[in-house]
Amino acid sequence: MSKKRVLIVDDEIHIVHVVAIKLRNNDYEVISADNGAEAFELARSEKPDIIVTDFQMPVMTGLELVEKIRQCDVTKDIPVIMLTARSFAVEDQQKEDLQISQCLSKPFSPKELLEDIEDILYHRAVVNHQV
């Protein structure tokens, strides 16, 4: 069984680094980008199983990235987890409209992030299997 691929998007290099180590230690393949525009191109070309993105980034914010992902046929079904250092950055309606699976506020626990990723991918696999 091939490894699940995770795209991590954050302009904070230390966050990308620590999440990447956590995921690689748990048999995930990790690709990363430090801004939304680069992440969108990677998402289209690499078709990750899940995207973990920061909310506030230069060039393109996390929300703008998700909007673009949902508009693209290749990437529209990829689940997204949003990390944010701002309180109430994402409203419930936005979360629902953009199909954001989970929002985690910084500081976050890498362990909890891993559990969330596993849950989302598991449910997706079950749904796909049933279909």
Added chain:
Amino acid sequence: MRSVRNLYLIVSAVVAVSLLAGGLAQWLNSGTEEGRRFAGYMQRVPVASACCIVGAVGVIWLGWYWLKLAGAITSMAKRLKQEKLHKINFNERIQDRDTDEIKPRDEARVKLNHNALVDELSEVIDERLGDYSNIIGRLEKQINDLQIQIQLTQRQKGHIEAIIYGIHDAVIVIDEFDRLLMANEAAGKLFNFNFESAQHRRIGELIHEGKSEFTDFLRHTRQSKAQPTRKEIEFSEDGEPKTFDCIVSCIYDENRQVCGVVAVLHDITREKQIQQTKNDFVNHVCHELKTPLASINAYSEMLTDGEAKDAQTRKEFYSVIRSQAKRLNGLIEDILNISRIESGLIKVDKGPVSLTILIEEQLQMIKSYAEEKNICLKDIGQSRVVFDRVYGDKDMISQVIVNLLSNAIKYTPSGGSVKIETEVDETADIARLSVTDTGIGIPENEIEHIFDKFYRVSTNKKQAEGTGLGLNLVKQIIEKVHDGRVFVRSKPGQGSTFGFELPLATRNVVESLPTAGRAQLR
């Protein structure tokens, strides 16, 4: 009274008969046939002559009597004004007179009765006059009170008008038919009308489209007879969008019916902007504080969970935690310094300071960082004689120099160079310090934001860590504390020049300093 009347009747009858007889005699002498015949008869009887004599005597007597009575009334009235006569029971006397049988009276008795009547009448008139005098007195007092009240009301009106016309807020008063009763200058300016010509016109005609939310609010408050109501209304003034805190209150008449509405519009655009800036600042601070905290939290959890498999990884994790903790501390220090400067609470200890000497001190401190990054530091003004003294706070200007130097080193690739130089412009009376690097530069469209709080050049974020507060602190210290000016020139890929200009510490400033101040001259 009746006897007097009877006397008058008798006298009047005698006079009338006499006059009739006189008239008859005249007729007899008029020349008619009947008159002559009757006169002949009458000549034989001396009645006519007697009647004429009695009539003449009666007229003379009656005239004399009335003259005397008038004189008595006049003198009695005069006397009553000078002295108080004893009281006569008027009612009792009247009763007595009514029950008495009319008897003939002599002249003295009639005169006495008339005098008594005049006395009583005078007394009544006097009492009435007294009453009227009291009433007039009270009325005069009331008029005086009313005049004072009118003066006070006019003065209060003047005060209220002075307040209304003096305040900066726009004030509008309309009546129950939405007609303009009063408006101050601010209201005229806001709604673009002149009060003198606009008075009594309907508010809907004066306040044009784009501001209908306000007129609707006025009408709604008046019609609903609501208590003072408040609403934030946005419309443009001179083309600029503005926000007004609008308070509208009903005016009631004596029957508690709404007879008008008063509206006060307070411009809260600035407050809203400050509130927005404050919210943005708090959000930014929150984000900037949480970012290093997130790294510290994640790396320490990874270490605890044994996710760092080897010693090298563990060492790397510890290093990240340490650097992020340092970043957090630096951020807090910068925020506090900026906050202190902005609020004016920071203690400023100004004196003549030589830029050359400060540069020497800061270069020593930062030399190791430049060596670590293999960057050449050049001090162009090193050999200059110390003429570049500015009047400022030594510690603050040192902070500015170290911020500019560390920024230049941070964003200059290995092998590059950073030069610092000073120059004195005696014509403009300023000293100029500039730090030039051969670093990555700043895109043109981002230069204008480079001194903003928390602003970081997006493409340079990967190059080095930063809080986005260092250059803002430089700007605050130079411009807010020292009345100087900061400047920047940059080209992407070629490097940047950051610097500042400060007024020179002139001879007068140095000489006017107390001895302790001059001792600080470095």
